[in-house]
Amino acid sequence: MRNGVLGNRQPSGLEIEARRQTVRNYLLLCTPALLLLLLAASGPLLIVVVYSFLEPGEYSGVVWRFSGEAWFNVLFSRDIFDDTVSLADAHLTILWRSVRLSLLTTLLAFLLGFPTAYFIATRPASQRPMWLFLITIPFWTNLLIRTFAIMEVIRNEGILNTLLQALGLIDSPIQILYTDTAVTIGMVYVYLPLMVLPLYAAMERLDFRLVEAGYDLYASRWQVLRKVIIPLVKPGIVAGTILVFVPSLGAYVTPRVLGGGKNMMLGNLIELQFGQGRNWPLGAALSMTLLVIVAIALAYYVRSASKSDAND
Amino acid sequence: MEGLSHKAESPPRGQEAAVTAVEARGVTKVFGGGNDAVIALDAVSIAIRENEFFTLLGPSGCGKTTLLRLIAGFDHPTGGNIVLYGEDISPLPPYKRPVNTVFQNYALFPHMTVAENIGFGLSMLGRPKAEIDDTVDAMLRLVRMEELKNRRTSQISGGQQQRVALARALAPRPKVLLLDEPLSALDFKLRKEMQIELKRLQHETGITFIFVTHDQEEALTMSDRLAVMSQGRILQVGSPREIYDHPADHFVADFIGETNFIDAEIQQVEADAVTIRLPSEKTVRTPLPEDFQPRKQVSLAVRPEHADLTRQPAEGQLSGTLENVVYFGTGTNYFVRLPDGSEFVVRVANRGEGNGDYRVGDELGIAFSANAIQLLRD
The missing domain is CATH 2.40.50.140 (Nucleic acid-binding proteins)
Structure with a gap:
């Protein structure tokens, strides 16, 4: 409210000049980071775009001749004998699986991460750093090793099945490894901290007197959650979902190790083109497709999130 | 709790049938445990009458806010009972008590408009939309805020937020309104205005007000009766005149005036x-x-x-x-x-x-x- 009062006052010319000066100084300060981002992000991206319009080389790499074939192959496949064109079922299946598993991963990460973040945010301020520290412990170990560790847990002779059998809950091992379930478990495990941290950041700023005010005004626990807490921590929810959904969609290591060969996701398909498939342009075109899907999904998500915020 | 219309039915002031609205019976509240245990309230007993403007007065840490929070239901007593119109409400959660609170920093919902804030309680009680709209309008009139109905709470001044907080707490027509140092964030002039405004609201609505303050002048000007508290105990209960002219002990005599x-x-x-x-x-x-x-x-x-x-x-x-x-x-x-x-x-x-x-x-x-x-x- 105090800002509003200040904002309504007409600033003088001197003040505007001073403010411009500040902005210029800040711009100068972030120039190195901007340059790095520009070179390291846009440069390779540009190369990928260019490669997607070239022909694949004999053994790998590209031949510098223009071709739309790679883009055509993203969605369609040409029969090698009679040249009939059909939809590329395999690609669409993989795309659908990627989207489905990523959405599921995001949802599960949210359902697990929300109570966790709430728990940490409601601890006494002196204990919170300890809990956050615990959340970040998995980052200390290499992703590949952690994924293999999960494999150890869920494989047929692994800890989980042995335990369930010892308890007499199941007679024969449940096949979890090399299924979509395994991939989902792995991805939820890997990306959960990325959900917890932004949620926690939003909840830490939450004024818990508002929660008390909700209870005071006859809202039950569930209503307080829906009408007070969730709308107020929405920026954290948006950030957390993006941070989990986007890398899930391009996940590579987890589906490869836990999904075996048959449960490919987009990341694996792309890797395949650059590796054994020796079709760099198709890999590049698939990468760009993924990028566009993510960009559209994000734009739509952020817009609808901010719109419903304005309507509330 | 049944609409604004029963205003006229509430008994006129001064006719002392003296129904007890809220009663604390030997209420003790201990925070923490072991060696760190803090006794916030020490076997406090008090009876607050229907329709009175009752003030809990004391220095910070005397237990006045703790007592208010026990009545609201945010905390539960370690010992003793909170009784509302003869019914022991100590085990009830805050959302099942016909009691509303005006918070020290208002605690208005920043993601809602003024009208949505005021209607929140009724909407949680599942009242029909038409009734909520009518009550919200009546409340906006009561606190003279009609023109700011659709503003966000971040777009209004501190004094206006104070009025919205009052309207929000009064809208569900609680049996008792609890006010936790609601004027402490306002500047001197606005505080004086709101003191008068609060008295007017209490008079017009006929709701029992329990007001917490550390400001003795505020307590003397506004209260029908007040309780002076120190170190978790109630030292004296009486009208402002009784307390001022006949302080019971050293602390009361020294703290007031x-x-x-x-x-x-x-x-x-x-x-x-x-x-x-x-x-x-x-x-x-x-x-x-x-x-x-x-x-x-x-x-x-x-x-x-x-x-x-x-x-x-x-x-x-x-x-x-x-x-x-x-x-x-x-x-x-x-x-x-x-x-x-x-x-x-x-x-x-x-x-x-x-x-x-x-x-x-x-x-x-x-x-x-x-x-x-x-x-x-x-």
Whole structure:
């Protein structure tokens, strides 16, 4: 409210000049980071775009001749004998699986991460750093090793099945490894901290007197959650979902190790083109497709999130 | 809780059928455990009447806010009961108590408009939309905020937020309204306005108000009755006049207004009165206060404005040397050093024609009637 009062006052010319000066100084300060981002992000991206319009080389790499074939192959496949064109079922299946598993991963990460973040945010301020520290412990170990560790847990002779059998809950091992379930478990495990941290950041700023005010005004626990807490921590929810959904969609290591060969996701398909498939342009075109899907999904998500915020 | 219409049915003030709205029965609240345990409330018992403006007054940490939170249901008593109209509500969560709170920093929902904030309670109670809209409009009128109905709460001033917080808490027509230092964030002028506004709202709605403050002046101006609290206990309950004119003990006398303390000796104790000998050898008879433990050495309290100065000390009057004169507009404080070394302040209201021409160093007498003397419990 105090800002509003200040904002309504007409600033003088001197003040505007001073403010411009500040902005210029800040711009100068972030120039190195901007340059790095520009070179390291846009440069390779540009190369990928260019490669997607070239022909694949004999053994790998590209031949510098223009071709739309790679883009055509993203969605369609040409029969090698009679040249009939059909939809590329395999690609669409993989795309659908990627989207489905990523959405599921995001949802599960949210359902697990929300109570966790709430728990940490409601601890006494002196204990919170300890809990956050615990959340970040998995980052200390290499992703590949952690994924293999999960494999150890869920494989047929692994800890989980042995335990369930010892308890007499199941007679024969449940096949979890090399299924979509395994991939989902792995991805939820890997990306959960990325959900917890932004949620926690939003909840830490939450004024818990508002929660008390909700209870005071006859809202039950569930209503307080829906009408007070969730709308107020929405920026954290948006950030957390993006941070989990986007890398899930391009996940590579987890589906490869836990999904075996048959449960490919987009990341694996792309890797395949650059590796054994020796079709760099198709890999590049698939990468760009993924990028566009993510960009559209994000734009739509952020817009609808901010719109419903304005309507509330 | 049944709409605004029953305003007229609430009994007129002063007709003391004295229904008890809220009662604390031996309420104890301990925070923490082991060696860190803090006793916030120590076996507090109090009865607050229907339709009264009741104030819990005390310094910070005295337990007044804890008591309010126990009534609201945010905390639960370690021992004892909170009783609302004869029903023990101690085990109920806040959302099942027909009691609403105005929070110290208002706690308005920042993601809702003014109207949505005010309608929140009724909407959670599942009232029909038409009824909510009507009540919200009535509340906006009541707190004179009609034109800001669709503003966000971040777009209105502190005083306006205060009004919205009041309207939001009054909208569900609670049986009791709890106010937790609601005026402390406002500047002086706005605070004075809101004091009057609060009294008006209480009068118009006929709802029992329980008001928490550490500001003794606020408590005296606004309350029908007040309780003075210190260190988890209630020291005295009474009307502002009773509390101010007849403070029960040292703490109350000292905390509320200014007081001169005089050491005196008891000469004789009767059934309902005592005879006391003042340091000036004069004896006075004064009523026996509640819970008084008869003993020889006692303390008396005399308010500075209940005393007067005289040129010539009369027989049996206190007397001393004028040491300092402080003028403060509406009155003047005279600081008199008594023979035993203690200081006695006499406050004289300034009148147009000027006060007696007292000079520092003058030997003066201090006059006060027996009624001005309050025998303290401790």
